[in-house]
Every structure is written in C-alpha cells, then in structure tokens.
Amino acid sequence: MTKLAIDGGQPVKATMLPYARQAIDEDDRLAVEDVLRSDWLTTGPKIKEFEAAVANYTGANEAAALSTGTAALHAAIWAAGVGPGDEVIVPAISFVASANCVLYVGAKPVFADLSPDTLNIDPADVLRKITSRTKAIVVVDFAGHPCDHDVLRRIADQHGLTIIEDAAHSLGASYKGRKVGTLQDVTTLSFHPVKHVTTGEGGMVLTDDVNIAKRVRSFRHHGIDLDLHARNKTNSWEYDVVDLGYNYRLPDINCALGISQLAKSERWLLRRREIVDAYNSALQSLAMLHLPVQRDDCLSAWHLYIVRLNLETVKVSRSEIFAALRAENIGVNVHYIPIPWMTYYANLGYKRGQWPVAELEYERMISLPIYPSMSDKDIADVVTAINKVWTNYQK
Known part of the structure; x- marks a missing residue:
C-alpha cells in the first residue's frame, strides 16, 4: 500500500493543483492594452461591444454589464420590483450572494431544498414555500447544470412571480436545446476569475424585457436617467436621478478582457x-x-x-x-x-x-x-x- x-x-x-483558475493569453493582454492606449478607461465603447457579444452568444435581446456578479443579482432583484415585506425563494445551497441580494432590497430570503440528483433547487419544495408575500424566485444552475426551468416557469406563471436565473456557473449550458440566457425573465452572469469567462471581476444582466434592462442600466449608474453618451448626442448637460442607484459600472478595461475571453x-x-x-x-x-x-x-x-x-x-x-x-x-x-x-x-x-x-x-x-x-x-x-x-x- x-x-x-x-x-x-x-x-x-x-x-498544488487548484480547483479552478483563469486562463489569460497574449490576445487577452493585447485587448486590455488597446484600451489602456485609448481615450476611454471606463463607460466607453467596449461596454456596449461586450454587451452585444454576450447577447449574441446567449440569444438574449438585452444585456447590461455590471461591476460584479453580485451587483448583477442586486440589480436584477431591484429591477424586478422586489422590496421590503416581500419574500424571495432561493436554494439552500449556493454562493451566499444568491441570498444576500434579497436582503439588500429589504426582502426576506425563503430557502428551498434541492433535487437530489442535480443539487438544483427542487420545484416541489419551491411550490411548498410560496406564500402571499412571495414576489420572486432565484434559481441557481448549480455547478453549471441548468435547473428544471420549464416546471419552475409554470409555477411562477401560476403565482405571478418573477424568476431570476443565477447563471454564474452556467454560461454556455443549454436546457432542452435552449441556451442559458433565454430561459427566464432575467438571467445574471458572473465573470469572476474562476468562471468560464473572466473580466477580472464583473457581471451581467440578460433579459428580453426592455424596461428591466433600462432600469438595470440606471441602477448601475447612480439611478441617473441618461449616461454621458446619451447626453452628448443632444449636446446637453442636464440629467436627473430617478431612483436610488449605485456605482456598479464595469470599466472598458474589464470589458475588453471579456470580449477576448468570450471568443474562446x-x-x-x-x-x-x-x-x-x-x-x-x-x-x-x-x-x-x-x-x-x-x-x-x-x-x-x-x-x-x-x-x-x-x-x-x-x-x-x-x-x-x-x-x-x-x-x-x-x-x-x-x-x-x-x-x-x-x-x-x-x-x-x-x-x-x-x-x-x-x-x-x-x-x-x-x-x-x-x-x-x-x-x-x-x-x-x-x-x-x-x-x-x-x-x-x-x-
């Protein structure tokens, strides 16, 4: 022996062989270097380019980049109208951000058990946990395996609930021939270094709902209704703060890395x-x-x-x-x-x-x-x- x-x-x-690590090559370094030589380090053209690339890859109509995957979850919960007094069902096992985002908006996480085969959230227990105060469900594609999305969708529709798919693990996965990013009302991604694509730190909200996308873009930018590019188009200095937002913007430097990574x-x-x-x-x-x-x-x-x-x-x-x-x-x-x-x-x-x-x-x-x-x-x-x-x- x-x-x-x-x-x-x-x-x-x-x-030591790590459990996960990023892969950075010369193409990635050159992409970042190009931004460092440009006029824009943040809030520039690479943001829209990265958003368009991810939307095209996943099939989502709208994509909004944010500073972290946690920021994406926070923005998604807020944009879904969740607030104090509401309940949101979340899986009992996930990274803690999946539940913390519910607390950020003053709502209560209600934990549901898991399906024993995939360790994804159990739709039967989700159904048991719904009350008159339930506003949304956060479903996590645990370890990269998609949840039972059709069953969860039927439950949500029956009870008038929003589903937020935490797809931090599942970029590139598919469910019944449909790509992650098109399966639920809102999908969030993470671009942390251990994920499939990294921007250093970063996240994204995907949705087909134009109004949700607009709310997320305002939320990531202090609650301001127009960004600098929109004001420049009209030669105006005026803007308004329409909601309480945060500085959750993702710099162009990070977006350039993400664009290069996504191609691989x-x-x-x-x-x-x-x-x-x-x-x-x-x-x-x-x-x-x-x-x-x-x-x-x-x-x-x-x-x-x-x-x-x-x-x-x-x-x-x-x-x-x-x-x-x-x-x-x-x-x-x-x-x-x-x-x-x-x-x-x-x-x-x-x-x-x-x-x-x-x-x-x-x-x-x-x-x-x-x-x-x-x-x-x-x-x-x-x-x-x-x-x-x-x-x-x-x-």
Whole structure:
C-alpha cells in the first residue's frame, strides 16, 4: 500500500493543483492594452461591444454589464420590483450572494431544498414555500447544470412571480436545446476569475424585457436617467436621478478582457467536457464516490465537478479525506456550506434541519479540480490521488 502524503509519504504532485483558475493569453493582454492606449478607461465603447457579444452568444435581446456578479443579482432583484415585506425563494445551497441580494432590497430570503440528483433547487419544495408575500424566485444552475426551468416557469406563471436565473456557473449550458440566457425573465452572469469567462471581476444582466434592462442600466449608474453618451448626442448637460442607484459600472478595461475571453468560450467548454468524461471513465467504479449527473435534456457547462462521498464505504470522515487529498497537492474544495447555516443568517432566525437533501448532501460533497488549462497529466494525478486515498481508507 502506498503511504499517504498526510502520513509522511510522497505527494502525487509536487505543487498544488487548484480547483479552478483563469486562463489569460497574449490576445487577452493585447485587448486590455488597446484600451489602456485609448481615450476611454471606463463607460466607453467596449461596454456596449461586450454587451452585444454576450447577447449574441446567449440569444438574449438585452444585456447590461455590471461591476460584479453580485451587483448583477442586486440589480436584477431591484429591477424586478422586489422590496421590503416581500419574500424571495432561493436554494439552500449556493454562493451566499444568491441570498444576500434579497436582503439588500429589504426582502426576506425563503430557502428551498434541492433535487437530489442535480443539487438544483427542487420545484416541489419551491411550490411548498410560496406564500402571499412571495414576489420572486432565484434559481441557481448549480455547478453549471441548468435547473428544471420549464416546471419552475409554470409555477411562477401560476403565482405571478418573477424568476431570476443565477447563471454564474452556467454560461454556455443549454436546457432542452435552449441556451442559458433565454430561459427566464432575467438571467445574471458572473465573470469572476474562476468562471468560464473572466473580466477580472464583473457581471451581467440578460433579459428580453426592455424596461428591466433600462432600469438595470440606471441602477448601475447612480439611478441617473441618461449616461454621458446619451447626453452628448443632444449636446446637453442636464440629467436627473430617478431612483436610488449605485456605482456598479464595469470599466472598458474589464470589458475588453471579456470580449477576448468570450471568443474562446466554446473551445473551453469542450475541454471541460473532456475532463468530465475522463473523470467519469476513471472513477465510475470507485465505491467511495457518487459521481455528478447530467440529465438527458441538458448540456451542463461543468463549472464544478462535485463528487459525493459514500461515507459508509470508508473508515474516515469527509474532513479527513479532504485533508488527505490536499496533502497530495490536489486542491479540492467544498461548494457550498448551506446559506442558512451561516452565522449572519442564523442570527436572523434560520434554524438547521429544515432542508434534508441540502444538509445531508453538503456533508459529503467534495469538488475536484476542473478548468480548461488542466493537462491530461493533471487529470491523471487527480485520479491517482483519489485511488491512493481510497486504497488507504476503504473499510
């Protein structure tokens, strides 16, 4: 038996393999350099160019770029008319921004449980959580796999609710042949470095509703009704603040990077799927692991590759397996701790034990490294490390 690195053995990799990372090439650097040499560093022509490129890629009619994915969620919730006294249903497991955006506008997050196969929000539990105060539903395409959008859409239509699709993980994914970005009333994207396309930090709101798009563009610009370009067209200095907005603008520097990155996104999606196929082939017979699924009517964007540990097959805990893989220099992670377990949310009165699927599955999740620039050797090293851990820890 090969000795584990955590017990003093030789690690599988000499240096840490991260769970995700950006890929920046010379084209990206030149695109940013062109902006640095131009007259516009922010609020210039690259914003509209980036918005048009993403709209064209997704099929959305309207796109509005913002400074972060969280800002996009905040703007989307606000533009949907959510406010104090309202309730918004959100999944119990996601990055915390999916729920924080509800609090930003003074509304109450109501957490719904997950479907056990995809770990997406469970439409049946969404239906159970609807009250007379429910105004919207935030649905997250968890790990890149689209939610059950048609069922959720029917529920929303029956109850007069807005759906905001948090597609931070799922740019490039499709559901029943339709691309993410056209599936719900409003879709939000993130361009954080670990996402499919990065602008450094950045986000976007996609919609077919012209009025929502107009509200988002005002919201990102202090609530001002006209931007500088619109005023210049009429040679006017006058503007008005029509709502309380924020400075959520995305600079041209970031947009230039995003445009360059987007041109490579399909190639990167294919590489992600190759990595998934390699993992599935190598790990499918390992009793320790429950591998992620992809439903027949979906194409996942595979932002994350999350395995679930069959803990009854091993003699150690998830924490010990996590530590052992990290000692082998495999940068595994856990996505995510249930939001209502967080101290801030617990202090708001949320109690554990109300989301049986989310809370059970969280206890056995581990995310394996996946990103387009991973080499075949990197993939093989991950598999070797997992098998090494299994050999040492199996019952």
